[in-house]
Amino acid sequence: MRGSVVATVAGAVLLAAAPRCPAAGAEARGKLTTAESPTVAVLAPMNPRRLFVLDTMFPAAQAAKTYVLDGSTGAIEGMFNQAYWPNFGISPDGTELYAVDTYWEKHTRGRRSDYIVVRDARTLDVREDVPLPNGRQIIVSKKNNFDITPDGRYGLTYNLAPETAVTITDLRARRTVGEVAIPGCALIFAQAPHRFSSLCADGAVLTASFDDDGAFTTQRATRVFDAVNDPAFEHSGWDKPHRTLYLVTYHGRVIPVDLDGEKAVPGTPWWLASEQERAEGWLPGGWQVSHVHSATRRLYVLMHQGHYWTEKSSGTEVWEFDAADGRRLQRIRLPEPAQSISVSQDDAPLLYAITDSARILAFRLDTGALLYRTEPVGFTPQLLTVWGN
Amino acid sequence: MRLVSQSAIDRLFERMARATAQRTSRRSFLAQLGAWAAGAGALPLLPVARAAPAAAANAPPREELASVFARNAQTNDPTQCNYWRYCASDGYLCACCGGGPSTCPPGTSPSPTSWIGSCINPDDGKTYLIAYRDCCGQDSCGRCSCLGQEGDMPSYRPQLNSDIVWCLGAPSMVYHCSSAGLVGLAE
Amino acid sequence: MLRRRAGSHAAGLGVAGFALGVALALAPGVGAQVTSNVPDVLARREGLWLAPLPxxxxxxxxxxxxxxxxxxxxxxxxxxxxxxxxxxxxxxxxxxxxxxxxxxxxxxxxxxxxxxxxxxxxxxxxxxxxxxxxxxxxxxxxxxxxxxxxxxxxxxxxxxxxxxxxxxxxxxxxxxxxxxxxx
Missing domain, CATH: 1.10.760.10 (Cytochrome c-like domain)
Known part of the structure; x- marks a missing residue:
C-alpha cells in the first residue's frame, strides 16, 4: 500500500543539453532548463485500506477538510477542503467522492449555497457541484445524515427546515429529483437502490421507498427502541451489505434491526456488557461509537466506564462482538481515549480510531496489536470513512 | 456608583412592568417574561418570588443530587465548564467570548430557536429549565470548549439535541458560541 | 458585559434569560463597582428567587x-x-x-x-x-x-x-x- 501514491509524468528533465561549462563571462545559449518540473500526484485506485478522515475544524468550522490516508501505514496521501459541518461519502464503485458542503458568498454571510461536490477519487479534482436547492440540516457532522444507495445512483441528504425530510439527488444525472418527508424522524440508512430507513422520535424505524421521480411511500415499524429512556446512538452499527442495523443504545443494549423489506423488523436485543461489567459502569460512548465488519458480521463498539449521560465520553476500549449471537470476541485496550472508530472491510481488517489528541490509531484485528499511531491529523478529526460499508 | 440595591430592584421591576405594558415588540424580553407566567395578553407576572425560601438553607448535600454534573458544579463563574447551567452545554461558552451565560458577544445574534434542557442548581438543589441557545453570525469563538451531556438526546429528538446548530431563524446559520439562559424553576 | 450593552439593548434583548440580566440592563448607572455580573451571584445578594413555572x-x-x-x-x-x-x-x-x-x-x-x-x-x-x-x-x-x-x-x-x-x-x-x- 505504501506505493499507492503514484508519481506521474515527467519528474526529471534531462540535463544532457548542457554539454560543457561555458567559459567565464561568455553568454550561455538556449533557455533555462530546470532539474525538476512540478508534478501532481494521483492516488492509486480505491482500496479497502484507504482511510478518509473528516476534520470538522471545530475552532474554525468553515474550514473543514477531509484527509486521505493510507490506512496500512497511516501516511497522508492527500487532502481536500470541505465547508461547514459537512458530510462525506464514497461511490460504491470507488471512483468518485462526494462532499456535502454549505457555503456562504462572503465566508460567513451573504447568499447560502449547498452542494454535493463530486470529486474524482484519484485526482481529487472537482467534477461537478450538484446543488441542493432546499439546503441541508446544519449539525455537527454525523455520518448518517448522508448516505448513498448501494447501486451508487442516489445520494440522500437529511434536512430539517423545519420539516424533516430527505433530499434525493440522482448522482448519475447530477441533479436533485425530490424530497421524502419523514415526519418526526432523522438519519439515513440506505439499504437498497430505492429505499432507506430512518430512526424516529417515538422509537419507530421508518422505511421509505421512492421511485426515479421522487414519489415515495413510507412504513413505520413502531416501538423498535425506547427513544425516551434508552435511545439508540446515531452512529449505531450499520451493516449495509446485509441490510442490518445494529442499534446500540445509551444503556448498552444492541437491538438488531432487519432493514431488508418495506418495513423494518426488530430482532432479539442483547447486552454489550455483562451484569458485572455494567455494575462497574461499562457503557458505549463517544462520537462514531460503532462500526461493523460486514464480511464477518462483527460489531465493534467504543466502551468506557462512566454513568448514564456519559454518552459522548471517549472510549478507553473497543469491544469486538459476533453480531449474530452477541458473543464478545475481544477487548482492545486503547493507549489513549478515542471518540470515533471504523474498521477496514478487507479480509485482514484493521481497526482505526481517532484519539482525543487528534491522532489516528490502527490495530490488527487478528491479534489486537497496535500497528501504528500517527501524529495529529488536522485539528478536530471527527469522522472516519472506509470503502465498502 | 453603587451596588444594585434592593430598592433599585424594586424600582426596576416597576419599570419593567410599565415597559411591558407599553411595548408590543415580539422581541421584547419583558413581554416574554410576562408570557411565561400568565400567558400572552394577560398582565405580566414576573416569575420572581420575593423572600428567599427556606430551600436555600435546606439544600440537599451535593452527593445526594440526582445530577452528577451538579455535584461538581459551581454558581460563581460562568467562564468555567462546571458552571451549573452548563450541564448540557456543548460548544464554546459565550461567557468566554465577550458575552455572558445569556448574553451574545458583540457582532452576533441570539437565535430565536433553542433547545431547552434542565440542570440542578447546587445552591438550592432545585431543577431549573435552561435554554441552550446559540449566538450566531461569526465563526466559532474558539474559547472555553465544554461538553455537558446531561439530557442530550440523538438528533431524531431535535428538541433535546445539542449538536444541531441552533441558529434557525437567526440572521445567519454560522455558529459562534453557546449560551445557557435561565427559563425558570421547574417543579 | 451586561453593563456595556445596557444603553442600546435594554429593549431588544432577545435571549430568553434571567430577570436580573434585564434588571442590570435597565439600571441606570449600575456598574463600575459591581464586582460580579454573574446572575446567580446578584440573585443571591438581592435575595431574589424564581417562583416555579406552572x-x-x-x-x-x-x-x-x-x-x-x-x-x-x-x-x-x-x-x-x-x-x-x-x-x-x-x-x-x-x-x-x-x-x-x-x-x-x-x-x-x-x-x-x-x-x-x-x-x-x-x-x-x-x-x-x-x-x-x-x-x-x-x-x-x-x-x-x-x-x-x-x-x-x-x-x-x-x-x-x-x-x-x-x-x-x-x-x-x-x-x-x-x-x-x-x-
Whole structure:
C-alpha cells in the first residue's frame, strides 16, 4: 500500500543539453532548463485500506477538510477542503467522492449555497457541484445524515427546515429529483437502490421507498427502541451489505434491526456488557461509537466506564462482538481515549480510531496489536470513512 | 456608583412592568417574561418570588443530587465548564467570548430557536429549565470548549439535541458560541 | 458585559434569560463597582428567587418553546402559535390536526400531558381565536388522535382552505408558511 501514491509524468528533465561549462563571462545559449518540473500526484485506485478522515475544524468550522490516508501505514496521501459541518461519502464503485458542503458568498454571510461536490477519487479534482436547492440540516457532522444507495445512483441528504425530510439527488444525472418527508424522524440508512430507513422520535424505524421521480411511500415499524429512556446512538452499527442495523443504545443494549423489506423488523436485543461489567459502569460512548465488519458480521463498539449521560465520553476500549449471537470476541485496550472508530472491510481488517489528541490509531484485528499511531491529523478529526460499508 | 440595591430592584421591576405594558415588540424580553407566567395578553407576572425560601438553607448535600454534573458544579463563574447551567452545554461558552451565560458577544445574534434542557442548581438543589441557545453570525469563538451531556438526546429528538446548530431563524446559520439562559424553576 | 450593552439593548434583548440580566440592563448607572455580573451571584445578594413555572408552562417550555418560541412566535419558517393556533380549533378537522401534527403525535409526552399543554396553549396564546364553545381536549381524545400519521402539508392546506371557505378564517395568509429560506 505504501506505493499507492503514484508519481506521474515527467519528474526529471534531462540535463544532457548542457554539454560543457561555458567559459567565464561568455553568454550561455538556449533557455533555462530546470532539474525538476512540478508534478501532481494521483492516488492509486480505491482500496479497502484507504482511510478518509473528516476534520470538522471545530475552532474554525468553515474550514473543514477531509484527509486521505493510507490506512496500512497511516501516511497522508492527500487532502481536500470541505465547508461547514459537512458530510462525506464514497461511490460504491470507488471512483468518485462526494462532499456535502454549505457555503456562504462572503465566508460567513451573504447568499447560502449547498452542494454535493463530486470529486474524482484519484485526482481529487472537482467534477461537478450538484446543488441542493432546499439546503441541508446544519449539525455537527454525523455520518448518517448522508448516505448513498448501494447501486451508487442516489445520494440522500437529511434536512430539517423545519420539516424533516430527505433530499434525493440522482448522482448519475447530477441533479436533485425530490424530497421524502419523514415526519418526526432523522438519519439515513440506505439499504437498497430505492429505499432507506430512518430512526424516529417515538422509537419507530421508518422505511421509505421512492421511485426515479421522487414519489415515495413510507412504513413505520413502531416501538423498535425506547427513544425516551434508552435511545439508540446515531452512529449505531450499520451493516449495509446485509441490510442490518445494529442499534446500540445509551444503556448498552444492541437491538438488531432487519432493514431488508418495506418495513423494518426488530430482532432479539442483547447486552454489550455483562451484569458485572455494567455494575462497574461499562457503557458505549463517544462520537462514531460503532462500526461493523460486514464480511464477518462483527460489531465493534467504543466502551468506557462512566454513568448514564456519559454518552459522548471517549472510549478507553473497543469491544469486538459476533453480531449474530452477541458473543464478545475481544477487548482492545486503547493507549489513549478515542471518540470515533471504523474498521477496514478487507479480509485482514484493521481497526482505526481517532484519539482525543487528534491522532489516528490502527490495530490488527487478528491479534489486537497496535500497528501504528500517527501524529495529529488536522485539528478536530471527527469522522472516519472506509470503502465498502 | 453603587451596588444594585434592593430598592433599585424594586424600582426596576416597576419599570419593567410599565415597559411591558407599553411595548408590543415580539422581541421584547419583558413581554416574554410576562408570557411565561400568565400567558400572552394577560398582565405580566414576573416569575420572581420575593423572600428567599427556606430551600436555600435546606439544600440537599451535593452527593445526594440526582445530577452528577451538579455535584461538581459551581454558581460563581460562568467562564468555567462546571458552571451549573452548563450541564448540557456543548460548544464554546459565550461567557468566554465577550458575552455572558445569556448574553451574545458583540457582532452576533441570539437565535430565536433553542433547545431547552434542565440542570440542578447546587445552591438550592432545585431543577431549573435552561435554554441552550446559540449566538450566531461569526465563526466559532474558539474559547472555553465544554461538553455537558446531561439530557442530550440523538438528533431524531431535535428538541433535546445539542449538536444541531441552533441558529434557525437567526440572521445567519454560522455558529459562534453557546449560551445557557435561565427559563425558570421547574417543579 | 451586561453593563456595556445596557444603553442600546435594554429593549431588544432577545435571549430568553434571567430577570436580573434585564434588571442590570435597565439600571441606570449600575456598574463600575459591581464586582460580579454573574446572575446567580446578584440573585443571591438581592435575595431574589424564581417562583416555579406552572406545570403546563414547563411542558410547553421543554417540548415546544425551543422552536415555537416563548411567545409562540420565532423563526419565520416555524408556524406561529400566538394569536393563530386557535383558528384550527374552529373545525373538527382543524382540531384533529393540532394533535395529529407529528411533533405533537410523536412527542414522548403522555396523552394527559399533551391535553394539558394543548389546552393551556390555546387558552393563553390564542384565546381570541378560539370558538366560543371550545371544549378542552381530553386525555382520551389525545390518545386516539395521536395514532394518526398524516401528510402534514396536505392536511394543513385542506384545513386552512376549509376554514376560509366557511368564513372561519379571514384570510389563508394568516396561517400561511413562508417558503423555506436560505440563510
Amino acid at each position: 406545570r403546563a408552562a414547563q411542558i410547553y417550555a421543554t417540548t415546544c418553546a425551543g422552536c415555537h418560541g416563548e411567545m409562540g412566535r420565532s423563526a419565520d419558517e416555524i408556524p406561529v402559535l400566538a394569536n393563530r393556533v386557535g383558528y384550527f380549533a374552529r373545525t373538527p378537522a382543524g382540531r384533529r390536526y393540532l394533535v395529529e401534527v407529528p411533533n405533537v403525535a410523536l412527542s414522548p409526552r403522555t396523552d394527559a400531558e399533551i391535553a394539558l399543554v394543548m389546552n393551556w396553549l390555546l387558552e393563553n396564546y390564542s384565546r381570541g381565536e378560539l370558538p366560543r364553545d371550545f371544549v378542552p381536549y381530553s386525555e382520551e381524545e389525545v390518545r386516539d388522535l395521536r395514532m394518526a400519521r398524516i401528510d402534514v402539508a396536505r392536511t394543513r392546506a385542506q384545513v386552512v382552505s376549509d376554514l376560509v371557505a366557511r368564513r372561519l378564517l379571514p384570510s389563508a395568509d394568516l396561517l400561511a408558511l413562508p417558503a423555506t429560506r436560505s440563510y
